[in-house]
Amino acid sequence: MLRTSALQSVAIQGRFGADKGQPGLMLSVVHPLAIAMVIARKGKSKVLKDALATLKSVNVLWAGPDQYYVQSTVKSETALYIELKTKLANIASVTDQSHGRVTIRISGPKARAVLAKGTPIDLYTEEFPVGKSALTQMAHVGVHLTRTGNDEFTLSVFRGFSESFWEWLTSQSAEFGYQVG
């Protein structure tokens, strides 16, 4: 089934903002992406952690106490949901979030400077290393933030807030010049 990104009509490819020199950052929408929210049942946090570690070709991201987002770019949303539902029966509750959240990748030398305008989180590499996730707010929107590289992050927001959030993110990026890919 064909899926349409919530940002399809707004995230237009090209170079925007300050136009001198190299763009300070790159923005792109991670789409399509299968996402499932997994929440441990009572007393099962350790069992869930071990079970999640055995999964293949997925990304497991911390999303709150005993809660995780399991993401996959290769598995379909249905396949991921059914796999988790089966493997984590009686360990955790699983909810498909693939259509519920929009994920934006932000990278480049000025990525950190843009994020710092919105979040109080210390983005210094030693405080917030690669692979770490945090829940925070930017421009009054709840954001799930993950560092995927030294100068690369992914931001995940509720689909309904994504257009407004994109507008904020691009206006904050304009001073550095940004490339939408």
Added chain:
Amino acid sequence: MLIPCPHCGTRPVEEFTFLGDATVIRPTSLEPSSMDDWMDYVYLRDNPRGNYAEYVQHSGGCRAWLVVTRNTGTHEVHSAVAAKAMKAKP
């Protein structure tokens, strides 16, 4: 004011929602004779100057309920623990 969330680390107060006194205990009886206890539980609060334990939700973060103890005079935060962990104690 900075609150040290046990799940997320230190975050500014803007990310949190305050509910109120965490020391009141819900009466178990539904007898008419316990109405005074219910009155206390639902409406009456102390307004201390000094240490105060409150329920606080990290609504802009991990969404967990916490019990934050702070000084109402100086806004110094002494502790923030998960409400779940407090409740588990006998």
